[in-house]
Each structure stands twice: as structure tokens, then as C-alpha cells.
Amino acid sequence: MIDPAWVSALSALLFVIGLGGAFTRKNAIIVLMCIELMLNAANMQFAAAAVHHGDSTGWIYTIFAIAIAASEVAIGLAIFLAMYGKHESISLDDVDVLRN
Amino acid sequence: MSDLKTVEPFGEGFISALCPELILFAGLILLIVIPNLGSGKFRIPGTQTRVPWLLGGNRFKLTSDPRLPSWIAVLTIGTSFVMTILSFQDGVERTAIVSEGGTQILMINAFSRVFELIFFGALTLASFACMNRLDVKGIGAKLSTEELYNNRRQGDFYILMITCALGMSIVALAQDLFVLFIGLELASFSTYVLVAFFKESKSGTEAGMKYFIVGSVASGVGLYGLSMLYLWAGSLQLDVLATTFAQSGNEALPMIGIGFVLVGFGFKVSAAPFHFAAPDAYSGASSPVAGVLATASKAMGIVGLLRILLIVAAPESSEDGTVWLVCLGLLSIITMTWGNLAALGSTNPKRMLAYSSVAHAGYMLAAITAIGAWNWDETLSGDPGEAAVVVLAALIFHLMVLVAFKLGAFLVLSVLESEGGGSKLSSLGGLAKREPFLAVAMFIFMISLAGVPPLAGFVSKLLVIMGIVKVALGDMSEALSTGSELGLSDVHWVWWLALAMVINSAISVYYYLRIVVVMFFEEAEEGRSGPLPNGWQVRFAILVCLIATLFMGVASEKILQICETAAQSFNYNWA
Amino acid sequence: MAGSSGSGVILDSGMVQYAPLIILLPMLAFPVILFLGKVFNKNPFWKNTLKEGGLIALPVMAASLIISLLLIKDHLGSFAGIKDSLNILWVNTSVWDGGVLEPVTLGFGIYVDHVTVMLLFVASFLCLLINIFSVGYMNTDPINDNKNHRFYAEFVLFCSAMLGMVLADSFLWLFIFWEIMGLCSYLLIGFYYEKPSAAYAAKKAFLTTRIGDVFLMIGLVMMWDLFGSLDYDVVFNSDNIAEVAAQSSGTLQWALGMMFIGAVGKSAQFPLHVWLPDAMEGPTPVSALIHAATMVNAGLYLVARMFPFFGDASMSGELVDLAFIIALIGGITAVMAAAIAFVQNDLKKVLAYSTMSQLAYIFTGLGCAMYLANTLDWQNDDGAHYIVIVAFGAALFHLFNHAMAKGMLFMASGSVIHEVHHAHHHLHHHDDNGDDHHEDDFDAQSMDNMGGLASKMPLTATAMLVGSASIMGLPFIGGFWSKEGIIANAWRVAQDDPRFLIPAMCVLIGAGMTGFYMSRMWLKTFAGKPSNEVAAHVGPTNTWIKIPLFTLIFVTLSAIIFAGMGFTHWAPDSEYSFMSERGLAEGIVYEMKHAFANSDSFFFVITYVAIAIGAILGPGLAMSLYGGNLAEGEQTKPWMKPVIRLNAWVYARFNFNNSSIAESSLTRALEQRLYIDYYYDMAMLKIVAAFSKKSAEADTLVIDGTIKSIERGSQSLSTLVRSLTTGSARDYILMISVGTLAIFFFLWGVA
């Protein structure tokens, strides 16, 4: 079995990629995907920790977190759709009516 | 430590213990069902027999009333509010909802109940005010009032309000950080949608998008922090975490984990530099929703911060002061100064209120910093709990009264918004002539926000400053009374937070007064001189806020006692 | 609460309990006249019968005079001074004296001694006479119609203040009434407020005296600190003076010096003299009363009040410098004012400079007396005692003589101006209603427009003649007696202290100059031929004006009687009684002998030199330049004929062309008042006003500017901060990441 530490390391990597992606990419969908990456990083960490501690709640946390991520995507996509309808763009940089 | 009553889910006493939350749940169901009641018939498959099952079809007259969902929501949240108040009647019974294994999931005590009061109060008022607020004209679509009323989204809006309330109350009750997180996400998702609710407008969708995407990043960071904590402690139970932290809290893992969680909550309370989406969201969202964000949602973030900082990373568990103290102190100063400075030049009243809300977050962070600083010097060992209770009570009181005048201010703006204004300072012009009641109310809210006595805002700010000063001075008074010579260098540095606070309040007066000046002494904009849109509900809500602002300023004694009880029940080591 | 205690009334004299009435009556008349005047303005009864308040003021002043006279009667005998007959606690507080809290009281009371009595008589007597004069002068000039209530109200207020100042029992109350006099002077100079020159003069008068008053106030404060009180009782107490002398006689000298500056301002001495000539913008009765006879004497009175300090044995020799300064200022002013008077053509201005000059004489006299008192062991040595008392007395006597004579001169000049004005009006405006007085450039005060009036206005001319003679110090008349004393004493002191040679020379030369300009004035006005048509049509004056002139001629002429009665010995609050023990006739003889046949050859010479300069050289020169015979057919009173004839003779025989002198730069400088006013004005404008303008700008730009720039700074900071909210969600996420990283590294470092 893989040492949970490696999983943690991977999740840290994922998290950094996610966070980095979130503020470097313009496309809202890709940013959403990066956020999903961050959530998944957390999920992996939970899973690894559950294994590490031999504690089943970690798995429950993971499942819940996946559910949260799923609803987040749903809401996100809905909002993006609405936004596209009005702004005709899903580039984060183009949408800046509200500022200052 | 008073008696702790434990209740298992759906066990004995469950319903009475979680009465307000269950009411909310029931209300949620009703809200989904009732507006859909109609002449709908169900065709039994294979036959032509249609059994009326009352769902769908042509709605009944009553159920098609566009105001029905709001009434249901108001009644639901209002009832929860009343039930919460009632639970204070003979002191809140301390009740824990435990899992089968005996781990505490939710905890009902004065602290959580007081926060529920804040949430429910804000949401009730907001829902009530929205009752005749949704008929927005001019924002994007050219929908008539009737069309809007018939819009099914009426129901959706209030469903989101109730889920928001539900999520928030879970945050207040949670004893497990993950449960807290789930509640937080529930409430957050609701608010994301509420912010973006006016998808017919550019700004509505944009605000929703920004709030959503930035919020998601923040909660992603927070969740990752939680996972780190879990990795370190093997549990996210608050008490377990606290015990573990006391043993090995100085390691990198829990530190960084806590730091990341801080980011998640920091976004909710809109602390700098996590506040950026807030002004956009506030100005894009409808005013009552913005009001909810500025009050209830902020209070929710504060609960999270309190839990994580004061229970988990409790100062009493570390040896010489708290590690996050400097960090939070800096954050608080940056936040309050940033907020005030930004508000100074803002010409959009909603953005201005948003920035002012950022500044208020700074004040609250300062208060939390003060609590963390209580045992800074071992030579002056006072009674730390006493000081902490004072600050915490002040903080709770502050959040409470904030509902009155911050939400009130947003509601006044919402009336203007109904005629398409509210996003420019000049649209407030001539308000005193158009509707003196609103102008006077707004004036009271503004000077209360600025902290002018004898209004609630003054008392709350005073209390926070008092708390900070008390902590900063420790028990210097004792040393002084024995004749020792102490100077400013003997005062803990959190005292300077108090100074920053008062100076910031002084700055803030400038922009609050500007609104007053515009309302009273500038002419109305072109085409805005007529009477304002009708709607007694929103005015009633404003009136309630107004009375609360005045009442909690002049006669704060009773409420202060409640806050004190709540503060004491937050951590039983202090009582 | 009301912590006043009216107790402590010591009744040494039956009259003194009524003394406050002397002050109170006119003070109460002030609002009465003002309000009645306001209400009944233009009412015929008020205007014609009550003379717009003049006939309310008159009985009040008469009552004051009567009470004063009764009070004086009680004190004519040997010293029966009443100190603190009444005590009202005015301010009641305490000071920390480095260990104990000492109670402090500032109270009001009445203090009467010979100096008081002398000045009280002068003040109340002249107030009444000038009141009578005013009725004749003010109410007959249409320009004053419907305004006279203001005049009379301010007039009585002034009288009240003057009498109060004289009667007050402490330097504090002296100062208080002193200031109120200043106010009245201000108001009355500005009576014709529409004239910018009057407004300017009023302001100048108040400001200039105010500068002196500031020093006076500081002097008072210093003195208070030394004695813990300002009551005459306390500060004149020999023991107290000795105590102060032991500690800090230098401070006392400074305090007295400061107070002297106040006196300089009030009595219009160099360098604070500039206001007095301008003050002639006021109505002539005002000039007569305030700026010649009474208020300007306040400074002298103040200095005279300092006598006990100089005279106290414990201060012996300590205050010599101050005495010198007093004498010096007097000497300088005497010559300077006289020189300026040479070239004045305005009748009243000549008199104003004459006033300045004569007051300067008195200052010199006082300074010398102070010097003598301070150096001689006069309290034990009888000879020295006599010298000191007479020196002091001479100065006070000159004050008396000058007040009477100058009051008369001003009234007479007023009557001249009045009639010239009327004549002018009659000649030039007989066809319109007579309201417009300012339309043409005719100056009724200019001597160039007069001449030969001796025949037209005999009484006035007589009064003028007597007054001038008194001021000039013609032998046997009025001021002669006192002036000789002053000159003699100046030289006596100069023998002792060579520094005093300067004032001594000054007063001697000044005597001659006085002779010149006074003669010039009289001659230009009354002798010679009328200089124009107007002067030829001047008529005699009215009865109201005649009464005071007549009275004063007698008072002035009877100076010899006062001298004979021992006025000079009595006035300095000595133990001498008013009627000298020698009796009147013997006294007069004694005075004569003393003056003209002094046993001391030095003083014998000085006397005759002074007479030669003042009574022969000065007038002689004037006669050779001005005047001449009256116009054909004009007759004058017999007693003036010799003067006119003498003048005609001298004028015919010795007339010379003085144009080279008249056009010299010195004359121009004198015409410009030695440029002193000019430089003062420049200093005000260029330095004070400019500096204050700059300060006002600095206040707006720097102090308020700091506030404003803070405001602007925070606004621009706000813009900066808000510009960070770019509107792009990416940047927001970036900021969150930055924050996260910051926290990450911070906590990483901590852990």
C-alpha cells in the first residue's frame, strides 16, 4: 500500500496547481476546474488521513466534500450560464462592470 | 461547568432541542409544496383516470399569490426567531446532539442561540422587506410588477433564504469543524445564488460570479486547511482538536492548517485581503441580500473564527501568548484601515456600505485579537476569563446591533433601488423631502454606524474598545494602586488596536456624514422628485431596525446581559 | 453667592458717605439721557426745552459739583484725608504663595486726600461749566440736531468716569475709570462719525492710549504682586513700602515705570502724543473738557499718586532714574509740542499742542519733585521738606491753572469757531435750508480765515487773552505762579544731578516758545484786519457760552489768590492747611517776594530769565510777525487796547520776512508733525497690518492647509486603495492567494 504521506504530497501538489491555476486562467470554466482540483486535493488528504489514522470519519468527510464539490459545480455552471447570457463572455477579465 | 444534556438524533428531546431548526426545515418543505398546489391531476398510468393530487396545473388563487412564498418564509424564519428567544426564557439548556459513538455534533447553548438570533433576525427582516422589493424595475428586463409576482422565482428566492438560515444555524451549532464547514457551504451556496438572483442584469450575474468564484477558492483553501488539521489530529471534533493543539500545536502542520481555515472564514467576514469580492457582490446584489451578507453572513464567519481561534488554537493552551496574535492584529488593522479608506471616496452607497462593513470586520478582528492576548504577561496574572468575556460579549453585542443599523441602511437603499436608484450617491438626494421617515432612519443608521452616542453603534463600539483596553491593561490597576510606576510600554500592544479603532471611526464619520448631507441638503435627481414606491413591509422592517438601533443604544442593559451569558457559555473554562 | 459686603464704612466726614453719588449721579444719567433721547428724538419739548438732554445733564453735574464742594469743604483744613471710606469687595479669590493659599480681595472704595480734592474740584467745576457751554454750543448748530442726546449721554458718562477716577481708592479702580474715560473720549472724538477723519482720529486716540494702558495694566499687575493689593491704603503704607524696598526696589521702579507709560499715553506725551491733535475732530466742548482740562490730567494724577513711593524714606535714592525719565519725557514733549504749535494754522490744533506742551511742563515739574522727594531726607529735615512740598505743589498748581486756562481757551476758541461758522453759513447759504455743511472747503477752524475779531467778540477775546497769558506765564497771571515754580525746581534739581539739565533747558526754552505760539494764536485771531469777508461778519456769541467764559476769566485771574492762600503747600497732601498760617495778604506778599525777589541769587536769575524769554521775547517775536491794528473803525474793550496797540507798534516796526524760515525743511517737518505720525502709520500699515495679513494667510494655508491636505491625502489614498479592486475576479483570487501565502509563511516561520 502506498504510504499516505505520498498521497498527502500529491494532494499538496494538486492544491498548489489548483490555486495557481485559479488566478492565472481567464476562462471561468477552467477556474472552476481549478477549484475542483483544490477540493480534490482536500479530498485526497482526507482519504490519506483516514488511512493514516484508521479513522472512518475521514471517508465520510470525503464523500461529503465530493457532494459539496458537485453542488458547487452545479451552481457555478448555472451562474456562468446566466453571466454568459448577459455578458457574452466567460472570461473573468472581460467581466468587470463592477469595480473600484 | 454546568450540566450537559446529551440527545441522540431523533432521540428523546431532539425535537424540543432543535425546535427552531426543525421549524426551518418544515418551512422549507412547505415553501416547496404550497406554491405548487393547484388543480393538477395525476393520470394513473394506462388509464384516463385523473386523480387530483393538487400539485401543478392551474394554481389556486391563494397559492398563486406571489406574496405567499414570502409570507411563508417570513413566518418560518420569524417563528424560529421567536422560538430562539423563548429558549432564553429560563436560561438556555445546554444540550449536545451526539452521534451514536458519543461524539458531539451540535451543541445548543446560549452562544449558539444568540448567534441564531442574529441570523434569524436578519433573515426575517430581509425576507419581510423583500416581500415588495422583488418587483424591481429597470434592472435589465422590463418586467412589470405582475409578471414578476407571477414569476416562479419568488419561491426560489425564499427557499434560498431558508436554506441560508438553516446553513447558518448549523454553523452556530456545530461542534465538529466539518459539520461547521458543511453548514457554511450550505449558507454560502444559498448566498451565491441570492447574489446572482437577478440574472436579468449584468451586474447581478457578474456579482454572483465573482462572489461565487472567489468564495469557492476561499472555501477550497479552507477545506484543504481542514484536511490538514484532520491529517494532524485524526479528528475534526473541536474538543479533540483543542486537546491535541495544547500538546503539539506549535508544529507546522496544524499552524498552516489553521492559517488556511482562517482564509476560508476570512472571506466570509470579508477581512482584507480576502474582501475584494465583497464590494462587488454587495453592489450587484439586491440591497436586502447585501444586508444579509453584511450582517448574518459576517456573523457566521465570526462564529467560525471564534471556534477555530478561541477553542482550537486557544490562547490558554499556548505558553506565551498566542501565535496567531500578531497575524490577526495586523490583519485587523489592515482591514479596518483599508475598508475605511476605500469607503471614503466611494460614490456608490452600496459599495460604501460594503467597505464600511469591511471596516467593521476589522474592528471585530481586533476584538478577537484582544481575547487572544489576555495572558500576555505572567507577572500580571489577572483573571483572563473575565477580560475574555467582556470582549466576547462586546463582539456579540456588536454583531447583534449591526443587524439593526447595517441591515436597516441597506433596506433604506432597497426602497430606492425599487425605483432604479440606490447605486449612486446622488440618487439619495432630496430624500428628506421625499420621505422624511426614510431620511431620518437613514440618518440614525449612519451616525450609529459612525458610532455617535447614544445609539446602538456607539455602545457596541464602545464595548469593543473597552474590551480591548481592558485586556491591554491586564491588571495594571492593581500594580498601580500599590504605587508602581507604569508607562505606555507596560501596556500591551493591543491597546494600539483600540487607538487604530477610534481613529478609524473618526475617518468613517466622513463618508457616513456625506450620505446625510446628500439626503438632507441636496436636491433630488431629475425625475426622482416624486413619492417613493409603496410597500409597507419594507418600511415596517426599517422601523423595526430603527427602534432596535435606538433601544439597544439607550437601554442596552438587558441585551448586554444576554451577550454576557452567551460569552460565558462559549467556553466554560471562562465562566 | 452674593458675597458682597457693604460693611466697613468708616465715616470720617459727614459728606464722604455721599461721595459715591458724585460718580453715580452722572453714571445713571447716562442711560437716562440716551434712552430718552432715543425715544423722544425730534420731539419739540425734548429738543427746545430740555436741549436734547443738556438740561438733564446740567442739574446732574451741578449736583455732583455741590457734593464735591461740600466734600472739599470738609477737607480744606489741614490733612483730613479719608482712606477707604467704603469698601465693596469686588473680586474675592486667593493665590498660591508657594506654601499657603492667601486670600485676595479687590474692592472698591472712596479715597480722599488733598490731591483728590484738588482734582475733584477741577473736574466737577469744569464739567459743569463745559456743560453750560455745550448747551450754547452744541444745541445751536443744526448739524448736531437730533444727535445731541448722544453727546450729553457720553458727556455725563465721561464726567462720571473722571470723577470716579479721582475718587477711587486703588490703582485698580483708577485704571477702570481711566479706561471708561478712554471709551468716552473715543466716542466723543468720533461724534461726527460720518467724517472719515473723525473715525480715524477716534481710533487713533483709543489705540494710542490703549498702548499706554497695556503698560499701565502690567505695571498694576507688577505692583499687585509686590504689595498683594492695589489699595492706596496698603501700597502707600510706609511699612509695606519698606518691605518691598528691602526685597525688590528695582521691580517697584519697573512697575512705576510701566504705569508711567500709561500716563504718557493718556496725557499725550512723547512718544504717545500723536492722538491728541487729531482728537480735535471732536466737538469743541469735548476738546475743552476731555482733551484739555480733565482727561489728559489723568496721567498727571497717576504720576502724582506715585509720590508716596518716591517720598518714602526706604526708597530713598532708588527711584532717581524714573524721576529723571519723567522729567525728560516732559522736557522733550514741551519743546517738541511747542515747536509744532508754531506752524499750526488750525486754532484748535494750536491749543492741542499747547496742551501737550503744558502737560509736559507738569510732568517735568512732577519728575523734579519726585527727584527731590527721593533724594532729600525731607521727612526729617524741615528745609528739605519745604522744598519737596513746594516743588510738588508747583506742579499740581500748574495742573490746576492749566486746566482752568485751557478749558477757557478751548471754550473761547469754540465760540470763535462757532461764530465764524455761523457767519460763513449766513453769508454763503442763506438761500438753502442749511443742512449741507460739508459742501465747500471753508475751514471755520483755520486762523487764516479769522483776524480782527477782538472787536466783534470782546468777551471771547478777553477770555482768550487771559487764558493765553496764563499759559504763557505772564507775570501775575494764572500760570505764572506755577510755571515759575516748575522752572525753578527743574534748575534746582539740575544743580544736583547734571542729567536734569536737559529737561531744565527744555522748560526754559519752552517758556519762550509758549510765549511765541500763544501770542501768535491770539494775534492772528483777534488782532489785525479780518482776513476775509467771513471774519468781517462774525457776531457776538450767546449767553450759554458767555457764562463759563466769564467765570473762568475770574478763576484764572485769581490764581494769585490761590497762590497766596498756600495752594502749593496744601495740594501735595501735606499737613499744611489750605489757608496758610500767614493769612491771605501776607501769603500773597510772600509769594510775590518769593517769585520776584528770591533771596537765592541763582533762582533770582532764573526767574527773570524765564520772564524775559516767556513774556517778552516770545510774544515780541509773534507781534512782529502777526496781527496789527484792527480794521478801520473797529473798537474793542479798553483792556485789550494796549495789547492791540503794542502789537501794531511792534508789527509796524519790527516786521521782517520770515519766508526763508517758513519754507525751510524744519518748518515742513514741523508741519508734518515731525513725521512721527507718518512713521507710526507706516509701521501700522507696513508691519502690523502686513504681518497680520500674512498670518491670516498662513492660518488658512498652513494650519488649515495641513488639515485639508490630510483630507486630500486620504481621498487620493482612497482612490489608490479602490483602484486595487480592479473588477477582475482573477485579481481577487490572486489577492486571496497572496494573503494565503503570507499567512502560510508567517505561520511556517512561527512554527
Add this chain to the structure above:
Amino acid sequence: MILLGFVSNASPRVREGLVKPIRMACLVFSLLLLVLTTGMFFQYFGNVSWMDIQFNDYEYMASYSWIDSLGINWTVGLDALSFPMVWLTTFLLPVTIIATWNEKYGATYFPLLLMMGGALIGVFVSLDLFMFYVFWELTLIPMFFLILKWGGTDRKYAAQKFFIYTFTASVIMLLGLITLFFLQEPNTLASAGTMTGRSFSIPELIDSARTANVGDNWFLGKTMQNILFVMLMIGFLVKLPAVPFHTWLPDAHVQAPTGGSMLLAGVMLKMGAYGMFRLPLSLFPHALYHFQLALMIIGMVSLVWGAIVCLGQTNLKKMVAYSSVSHMGVILIGIATMQPMGWAAALFMMFAHGIISPMLFAVCGAFKHHYHSMEIGAMRGMAKHSPWLATSMMFAWMASLGLPLLAGFVAELMMLIALWHMISLDGWSIWWMVGPALVLALTAAYYLWSMQRTIFEGGEETQPPASMAGQIIPDISNSEKFAMLILAFFTILFGVMPWIALDMMDDWTKQIFEGLIVFVGKGGA
């Protein structure tokens, strides 16, 4: 009676179209208050001897608990320090109402004045720090509106500046108060709060300070005294206002309506001085000595700078405003002399200036009203067509420049005596005397200068400003006349018989001086 503050706050608020009854009601109400306080002076209500009030003792004291957990009580009382100020406030209220009888929007204006008066009385009667602060800030609100609604052209700026400036200073003062609050020994004072263990009660604080200031011991220690002193003084100095914190005042005054100016100058500025006496002076004797020089310098600078700037003004009201700055310098110097006499002088100055300055501003207001301009020299020969206004102006000006037998003189004289006494006693340089001396002359200069160009001159053709060419210029209205007469009467009354008010002030300053300095047993620290 003690709930004066409350009562007048509850006075009728906005009623459109009911100007006359409201105006009358306000007048009657304020007159009632005046009768009440005057009655108190003459001891009609209870047996009060204003002369025998011991240090830290109060008459008509009443206390009700307000917020127990914090130790906040509704405590009010009067002593010889506060009573004259309360009387002054109640006196000025009806006078102001009368003087501005025809102000527009009367239905809101007069109640606002009353509210202002209520708040001011509240400041003076409070014996609880919290209450004191509440009323302190409460005074801002009516004044803010008075300036905003009835002010001049630049009123928005002025009102905001006024509000923010003084608010900033007072929040710093508030922090000082709170710090002081928590430096008390916990649970020692009778009215300590249940939650905080400390009390806001001023009498109890002063008592404990007095007990603690013994020998070498100082209440809270020297350093803390100094720190707190500075923090409190910031609030008071700005309110006073002292140079360099004075720039809000000219703006506020120039823009404020007459009634607002009258109350602002008459009473509101005195709040600063009152606060100094009530708190820092009573609590921190060491700091007082420590900062004596600083106070003296600030006082001198205010005095001289105010006067110099006055001379450079061309706006009548601005000049009067700066003269207030100058006069407030007198108060500071009086305090800095550390002499009971100097303190009494400062108290009397507060009182006298409180009568004189409303008259100054009433004159300014009438001037503005008549000539639509405040420029000195825009209008000359006023005496000709407006003799009442001219007389009032001259009287007020003379009173303000310290003419003897008018109220201001007594204070100035006492201040000078005390100052010189201090100079010679403590060996200060005599150059300190130059400032007041200079100002005595400068004050005369600027007042006379302005009179020369307004009342006097004009000649045959009195010059109304160009904007008023051809109009007949009326004299001041009867109500204005009446108000001026009352003010003038009291100026004379307190000038001739200063003891009416001065005796109790003297008594009080002696008490406080004994209580603080003599009790400690030394003259300095």
C-alpha cells in the same frame, strides 16, 4: 429638575407649518428652564449654598443605574463649576430664540436649538463619564444640522469639518476615558459594574484620585497620569479650540446661522474648558504640573495667534471667530498659571465670554441679515441708518476687548495678576508677559479697525453694498433689540458685580486647589 437634559430632548420635533406655536412653546419652555435655574441660584429649591460646596461634592445630586454591568449610572449633580455653565445655557436659550425670532423653517429650528441646549446641559450636569461622553457627542448632531440647514454658502463643508474634527478629537478622548476606566482598581468603587468591576462615576473617581495622590504617590503613577492627561486634553483642546486645532471654528462660525453661532460660541466652546476642569485638573495634578509649560505655550500661542489673525481678517464673522480663539487662550493661560486665581479667572472667562460672544455673533448675524455681506468695509456709516445695530456692535466689541466694568475685564485682569504672580513666584521669564500685553493692544486694534469701517465713516452718502443699491436699510428688529439689550444688561451686571458668579467660582477653585495640591503637600512635582 435634574432630568433637564431629558426633558428638553423630548421637546417637540419637526412639525411642518406649525412655526408659531412651536416657536412660542420653545420660548416658554426655555424660559421655564431659565426660571428654574435662576431659582436654584436664589436657593428656592432646597437649601443650597453655592458657596459652601465642598470639593467633589454636588448639589441636587441624583443617581439611577443605567447599564449596571458596565458600571454606568445616570448620575447628575451641580457644583460651583457646572452651575454657572448650566445657568448660562438656560439663559442663552431664550435669548437665542428671541434674537433669531424670524429664522426660517422655525418648526425645526427652534426645537433644534432646544435639543442643543438639552445636550449642553447634559454635558454640564453629568457626573458619569459615559453620560458625559454621550452628551458631549450629542451636542454635535443639532449643531451639525443647524449649520447644514441654516448655514451660509459653504455650509456643507463647514458642517462636516466641524463634525469630523471635533469627533476625531473626542474619540481619542474616549479612548483615554476608557483607559482611565480600566486603570481603576477593580471592585473598589461603590458603583462598579458587575461585568467590568469598574465605575464610570466621576465623583468616585475623583475621590479615589484624591486619596491616592498623597506624598510621592500619584494616582495611577506619574507616567500614566501624563498619558491620560494628553489623551483627554486632545479632546478638550480641539473643542476649546486652541491653536493649532482651531481651524474648524472659523469655518463653522462663518457658515453657521446666528443662533447656532451664539450657542456654539457661548456654550459649546466652554465644554472644552469645563471638561478640563472636571477631569484632568481634578484627577491628574502631577500631569498638570508636568504639562504646565505646554499648556502655557498653547495658551499663549492661541491668544497671540488668534489676535494677529483677527487683524488680518476682512470677514466680520471670521474675525469674531478668531477673537474667540484668542479668548480661549486666556482660559488656557489661566489654567496654566496653577493659581486658584488663574483658575477662577478661567472660569469667569468662560462665563463672561459666554455672555459676550453670543452678543458678538448676534451682531454679526444682524449685520449679515441687513447687508447680505460680512465684509468689513462693505458697509459704512452704519450709525446713521441703523443706530441700534451700531450701538449693539460697539457695545459688544467693547465688551470683548475687555473694557472695565464689562464682564470680560474681570477675567482678563485676574488672569494677568495670576500670570504675573506665577512668573515671579516660580521664577519664569518675564517675557511671558509680552504675549498678553501684545494681545491687549492687538485686540483693541482689530476691533477698532473694524468699527471704523462699519459704524463710522460713510459721510453724506452712506454706502450700502452694491447689491443693495436703492434699498432702504432698516434697523434691527424689535426681537433682536430685545435680545441685545438683555445680553448687554448682563454683560454690565457681571462686569460691575462680578461677585454674583465669581464668588462661587473662587470658592470652588480654592476647594479644588486645596483638594489637589495643598493636600499633596507640595507646590510642584
